[in-house]
Amino acid sequence: MQREPVVNDFAIRVATQNGSGSQSSNTVLLRALFQMGIPVSGKNLFPSNIAGLPTWYTIRLSRRGYVARKREVDLLVAMNPATVAEDVAALRPGAAVLYDAPLRPAAPPPGLVAYALPFDQLAAAACPEARLRKLVKNMCYVGALASLLGIELEEVERAVGRQFAEKARARELNLAAARAGFEGARAGLVKEDPFRVERMDGNRGKLLVDGNTAGAAGSLFGGVTVLAWYPITPSSSLAEALIGYLAEHRRAKDGKATYAVVQAEDELAAAGAVLGAGWAGARAMTATSGPGVSLMSEFAGLGYYAEIPAVIWDVQRAGPSTGLPTRTAQGDLLSTAFLSHGDTRQVLLLPGTAEECFELGWRAFDVAEALQTPVFVLSDLDLGMNVWTASPFAYPDGPIRRGKVLAKEDLDRLGGFARYGDVDGDGVGWRTLPGTPHPAAAYFTRGTGHDDRSAYSEDPGTFERNLARLSRKLDRARELLPAPLVEGAGAEVGIVACGSSHHAVVEARDQLREERGLETDYLRVRAWPFAGAVRDFVAAHRRVYVVDQNRDGQLAALLKLDLPEALVPRLRGAAHLDGLPLDARTVTELVLAQEDAP
């Protein structure tokens, strides 16, 4: 059956075992497609395990540049015996599957295009050393796909060269494996599926980057000087990338480091070191995930109340507790917004793209020092660990802003100061850094009740005034934080989302328009406390769908707290919570189910 060709618009899923080296093959495949100018995104679905359990890598090619997960798989590469039955069962008629030959069922399900190649034999031909064959077997399917789909072999070779740039022997073996796969498919398979690729010009100037690397680069240009962290998936790669960047870019002329990295003993210690460093004047940060944020809770309250700048990345994963440690969610919004006990509100920054991971990565320090408070940057596993096509990062648009710091000369002039005095009416007091050589520089930082000179106080009025000032400070912060982004104008229906939901929403809006004629406007919040524009957006729309990647509508809940009561009924939840990256179809269905409800 000959069908219309489907060009540059399908999803490939590769099913392997983790620990089998498939990450290199998948990266090569992704990069070869990217080099051909085809917009691509790669999503790794991996188990919390080192080796042997199933893992799936999905590459989406989208002519139109969509990068969210696509629910349907068009072309499966079946390499894992443990999952082949369920992987094939999930395919739709018209999809294609490339089996590792021994896995091919005697009677493939009807409606599928099935190919089989003996990858063991191909690998054996490419790799004379038996013990290395296992490592290159996966590269054979890259070559086979190149043959089946029309991926230019030169681009595969370029990508292999890059992947193994510093390992000549591995490069040779993998090149041979890719060629063996290519030749094997050309000789042994007859093309029956409609999927193919063509060179296009969709990636001019673009990068392939994961959000954690982008966040690390942003932190570097934010002038981070102290990183204290404790490993936790999915945030570790952010800290590790940053350590690499610091080592390369932040040595003084004499070879000494202009930064300090501490792998702490736990998240409590990481948060403590960040606050100690922030108090002493360093730009300090940590990267963690939900369970780590929980452990940082007490320090978060201290940082809020003692007013210490700090940057805390929370690359969210599906909770609670260990939950699904390698799956994505936006489930820490509420707990982080109010992290700690008593009257606490924390500033949240909400990057939605790799570019924003970079930008908010450096801006977070300016915000933290301007407000003298911890700033939480909430990313998630999908954004942080998956690979996105992104525009080149923009260098910071202004100098580093250290906020209100009094130096010795200021104290000479002023004579003294009140650490928590609201002299400027913005709720933010002036601070001095420890070590400032002036008799009036010192103050006593504490979590206990204190007056505006930071002297211990249990006076009810003093305590209340202090809390009121902190509240005022955060209210004033609304317009200092990254503004929400608004698209569309004048539709009746609005959509509000944050973070990595962005990519699915962009595509869902097109689906709603093209499939149902439903126009929507879209607002993406990028910080909490919310700017006034968020309220205006809700006021301007009859129905507002709030996209959440958690069960209980945490973004919607934050909005409800912020809105006048009359506007609250306009909000409608659209929550996705299965641990997989959000896809456009889910958003479209969640919206339509409510639009169509009587």
Added chain:
Amino acid sequence: MSAQDQNRIGLTVLDYRGGKSTLCAGCGHNAISERIVEAMYELGIEPERVAKLSGIGCSSKSPAYFMSRSHAFNALHGRMPSVATGAVLANRRLLALGVSGDGDTASIGIGQFVHLVRRNLPVIYVVEDNGVYGLTKGQFSATADAGAKLRTGAVNPLPPIDLCALAIQLGASYVGRSFSGDKRQLAALLKGAVAHRGTAVLDVISPCVTFNDHAGSTKSYAWMKDHEQPLQELGFVPAYEDIAVEYAPGTALEVTLHDGSRLTLQKLEEEYDPRDRVRALARLAAPPRAGEVLTGLFFVDPAAPTLVDALELVDAPLATLPEEAVRPPPEALRKIVDELR
């Protein structure tokens, strides 16, 4: 000294005082605060260079009662070590003085204590050790001796954690125990700690007059007066004083500290050499003789590399490096971006 006498940087002892103590009259912690004031005054340390750090508890309140011209951070229960770590890394020129208690250090904070010591962070870490929780009204802490009694008559069934032995084992480079009532010894140990570079752990028995100063307590004034067993007669000679100290051959030891100051140790136990980690541990592990509380300088290694050395930090404080030192130029971003293309 009189209140008007100026030290070598022109300050009087009043410049080293703090707020009025709200601890109980007679609390050992107040005596420790006094010794800190004296040591810093006599050594002529700029108060602005000192960062006082503490956790939670009676002991951790005490930084409010000395050196008001020094920045202070009263952190969380047991979490002072991590805050101190961040502060020292942010500004390596600070003289960090951590004040903690036995509950703060040996129970809730033992994890952070252990790792601070392991990193040999440059900090003076004073444990004001009274064997009980004061602010919660007198429960045993993890340094209380087995068999010790609470005021209520409750007997502690568990052995204590020896913070000094733990610290030596983990790599602290200056470790001693003292008694808040032993002015000379404590003053010498504190001055030595100021001159030392690395983690200086001082476990100071500091009787709690309200909850742990009765018969049956092993951390009372009376018990300590009867059972303190000093290892050495300690003296301290600051780097700026060129004084020759003479002892009969073989009876004393001199240890030169990081800043050139010297500790003089007139031996009371013939064999003891505080530069020998293994023997220090063996001596602390030996069963106490007749309930003795061994005090003195147990271990010192003036040359041990610190966390600041390990991280190869620039000499200037990280906290105040100029923008050009901490934000790489646009070429660096171009390189990073090119690597991702």
